[in-house]
Amino acid sequence: MNFESAKSQLTKVLVTEEQIQSRVAEMAAEIDAKYEGKEVLLVGVLKGAIMFMADLSRALNISTSMDWMALSSYGSGTVSSGVIRILKDLDAEIHGKHVIIVEDIIDSGLTLSWLQATLTARGAASVDVVAFLRKPAAAKVEVPVWLVGYDIPNEFVVGYGLDYNERYRSLNCVAVLDPKVYS
Ligand code: XMP
Ligand code: MG
16 A cells, blocks of 8 residues: 555654655664674564664664564554563574664553563673654653654554554555544
8 A cells, every 4th residue: 555545544644755764874874883893683573663674774784684573562453552472583592692673663662671671681792772663652661762763742653664453554654544544
């Protein structure tokens, strides 16, 4: 689905395609500077982070490898439950590795604080968190996030990997979903 065909189900665009690309380039430059000379494991959180991971990883100059986890805190609703389940674990051990968690969005922060603690407990040399979006008004726990792309209002958003019932992930911008779609 592209923007034109989804337009009638969106109330506003929060981050345009141009803003996404320029912010991703800035974030990649910060990662390159901090991790110069190091080998980094990018851990993407499925499925929301796929687009951000694809763009960020290609914008980096440092040497990276990639692994993925799938976590569940949501079901098909729009409110965080705080209950985290591992649906798919990492393929490889992370002991001694420099890990960067690549997340689509921080809402309550419950998913990320759990994930960061879990990967740290597995013996990673370091665990940094990079998230493309954050909803500061929705925070329930403090997550030590290193880099955030954009802070957005506390509304349900779709696009750039984010879905509602698996739809809208392919939109090339981040937009607010019209509540009439889910109410
Ligand atoms: P928490 O509350 O644990 O939630 O920080 C993080 C996860 O919840 C999903 N999420 C969203 N997905 N539009 C979405 O499509 C949203 O506005 C939204 N807010 C949270 C997302 O999977 C994220 O990783
Ligand atoms: Mg996610």
